[in-house]
Amino acid sequence: MTTARRVALRLLLPAALTVSVAAPARAELKPLWELGLGIGTVSFPDYRGSDERRNYLLPTPYFVYRGAFLRSDRKGLRGVFFDSDRVELNLSLSGSVPVDSDGNDARRGMPDLRPTVEFGPSLDFTLWRSRDQRRSIDLRLPVRWALRIGGSPRDVGLVFSPRLNLDVADPGGFAGWRLGTLLGPIFADRRNNAYYYDVAEAFASAERPAFASAGGYAGSQWVVALSKRYPRHWVGLFARYDTLRGAAFADSPLLRSRHMWAAGFAISWIIGESATQVEYGE
Numbered sequence: 420m421t422t423a424r425r426v427a428l429r430l431l432l433p434a435a436l437t438v439s440v441a442a443p444a445r446a447e448l449k450p451l452w453e454l455g456l457g458i459g460t461v462s463f464p465d466y467r468g469s470d471e472r473r474n475y476l477l478p479t480p481y482f483v484y485r486g487a488f489l490r491s492d493r494k495g496l497r498g499v500f501f502d503s504d505r506v507e508l509n510l511s512l513s514g515s516v517p518v519d520s521d522g523n524d525a526r527r528g529m530p531d532l533r534p535t536v537e538f539g540p541s542l543d544f545t546l547w548r549s550r551d552q553r554r555s556i557d558l559r560l561p562v563r564w565a566l567r568i569g570g571s572p573r574d575v576g577l578v579f580s581p582r583l584n585l586d587v588a589d590p591g592g593f594a595g596w597r598l599g600t601l602l603g604p605i606f607a608d609r610r611n612n613a614y615y616y617d618v619a620e621a622f623a624s625a626e627r628p629a630f631a632s633a634g635g636y637a638g639s640q641w642v643v644a645l646s647k648r649y650p651r652h653w654v655g656l657f658a659r660y661d662t663l664r665g666a667a668f669a670d671s672p673l674l675r676s677r678h679m680w681a682a683g684f685a686i687s688w689i690i691g692e693s694a695t696q697v698e699y700g701e
Contacts, residue, residue, distance in 0.1 A: 451693040455481030455653060459685030465518045466532060466615050467638065468663050469525065470675035473516075481653055481687035485697050504545070511541035511561035513578075517569065525673050529622045532615065533570060537563035537578055546583075553588040559601070565611055576611030580604070580640070590645075600643045609634035616671035627672045635667035656684040 459479035464472045518532035526532070541561035548555040559582050567573040582603030590598040612632035623629040639662050646655035659681040668674060 448696040448698060449485060450483075451485055451695040451697050453481070453483040453689060453692045455687040455689040455691075457481060457652070457685055457687030459683060461681070461683035463516060463681045464676070464679045465523050465526075466515065467661055467679065468616070468668075468671075468674040468676060469518075469523065469679070471523055471525075472679075479685040479687055481689070506545075507543045509541045509543060511537075511539055511563055513537040513563060525627070525675050529618070533567045535565050535567050535575060535614075537565045539563035539577075555586050557584040557586070558582075559584055559603075565614075567614070574610070575614040576608045578608075578611055578637075579606045582640075595649075596645060596647045598643075598645050600641070602639070602641045604639045605637040607634060607637040612637060612668045616668040616673050618672060630668075630671045630673075632668045632671065636665060637668070638663035638666045650689075652686060652688045654684075654686045656682070658682045 457479045458476065460474065460476050462472055462474045464470075514537055515532075515535045517534040518526065520526035520529045520531050539562045541559055543560070544558045546556045546558055561580055563578045563580075565575045565578060567575050580603060582601045584599065584601040587598040588596075590596055609632060612634060616630065616632045618627055618630045620629045641660045642657060643659075644655065644657040646653065661679050661681075663669065663674060663677045663679075666674075666677075669677070
């Protein structure tokens with residue numbers, strides 16, 4: 420596995436496992452930071468729309484930081500620029516794994532896909548919260564700029580992924596577990612769609628005609644995640660379903676599957692935490 424692939428997977432697996440996995444709770448004293456290390460397994464399609472996938476086993480760091488402006492928690496690594504009872508302005512992060520085109524039938528002979536990192540602001544609104552604050556529904560509006568990494572960095576466009584997010588504490592009476600699910604469409608500009616789905620004339624063939632993507636609707640995504648923090652370890656798992664039916668690049672010969680899934684599981688052991696306690700409510 421290349422260094423770039425390891426970096427991308429270490430970004431994506433913790434993000435996938437921590438997205439939407441805790442419900443808001445009353446403020447209480449917690450350590451300023453917690454540190455752990457574990458192992459995880461994940462299965463991803465090569466890219467959204469690919470009919471080929473890869474399975475990975477890799478180390479999974481566990482890190483929680485509950486600072487006033489920088490936090491690493493159930494919502495991932497984020498900078499909190501504005502925070503009120505109902506509205507937050509956060510930093511949103513995502514990314515994609517690299518693809519060896521010679522190992523993918525649809526892309527064979529084409530340039531490899533390098534990993535990307537996506538980052539940008541997310542304006543999040545709490546639409547509903549139960550009286551005991553154990554269940555909530557949020558509207559999240561992240562806009563992210565995608566940057567290709569590895570080799571020479573390159574701008575690969577913008578992604579907007581509005582989504583509804585449901586958080587539930589102790590689902591079904593299972594104490595300590597956190598359930599989260601989010602659902603929403605994805606929109607990308609022409610540059611971002613072109614990076615994954617364009618076929619230049621130089622790489623066209625009878626089976627793979629040339630194709631130029633347009634910007635617009637890039638499918639929809641549904642994610643379900645479940646986690647629990649034990650006294651000395653943490654476990655998390657997630658499942659993700661994507662549909663690309665009706666996407667702006669639906670006619671690309673590189674789109675081999677309009678429905679796909681990803682899933683992962685991780686366990687981390689807590690190896691240290693801060694003696695400093697802060698008041699914190701998720």
